Amino acid sequence: MNVCQNCKHENRDGNRFCTFCGTPLSEADVLSAKFLVSDGGAAKEFVIVEAEWYVGRDASNDLSLLDQEVSGRHFRLERNEDVFRLIDLKSKNGTFVNGQRITQPCVLQDGDLIKIGRTILTFVI
Numbered sequence: 001m002n003v004c005q006n007c008k009h010e011n012r013d014g015n016r017f018c019t020f021c022g023t024p025l026s027e028a029d030v031l032s033a034k035f036l037v038s039d040g041g042a043a044k045e046f047v048i049v050e051a052e053w054y055v056g057r058d059a060s061n062d063l064s065l066l067d068q069e070v071s072g073r074h075f076r077l078e079r080n081e082d083v084f085r086l087i088d089l090k091s092k093n094g095t096f097v098n099g100q101r102i103t104q105p106c107v108l109q110d111g112d113l114i115k116i117g118r119t120i121l122t123f124v125i
Contacts, residue, residue: 017081022051033084035063035114036122043122048084053077055116056089069093069117077108084108084123093117 002011002025009020017024033048035055046063054061056074065074071091078085087105088095096115097106108114110125 022080033079033123033125036124037063037065038120038122048077048079051079053079055121056091065117065119067117067119070119074116075114084125086114091116 002013002015003009004011004018004021004023004025006023007018007021009018011019011025015025035046035048036043037046050062053063054073054076055063055065056072057065057067057070058072061073071089071093073089074091075089075095076087078087085105085107086095086097086102088102093116094101096102097108098113099115108123110123112123114121114123
């Protein structure tokens with residue numbers, strides 16, 4: 001049995017992720033992803049480490065952007081095993097993935113361009 005370090009749930013041998021909370025059971029199963037953020041200056045890199053990540057203008061977000069066209073809490077990124085899903089949080093100016101405004105959750109792929117306000121984020125796995 002493998003015990004999850006996050007929630008202490010016992011999982012069967014061979015499970016890669018906790019069946020209770022979804023936490024990877026070994027370092028080898030952690031899928032690394034990041035955003036490259038361009039707001040007109042030099043691009044900055046932000047590594048995504050949590051299963052749920054918030055992006056917006058408010059300082060309480062995991063990634064806070066200084067862009068007046070970005071909503072306080074603009075979108076949420078959810079990771080479930082090796083799938084990253086972007087969800088617009090009813091932002092005023094919308095969230096665009098590869099030039100298309102999204103109205104439903106969107107599964108992100110390596111290299112996808114996300115535009116919110118005047119800020120462009122590149123999703124990189």
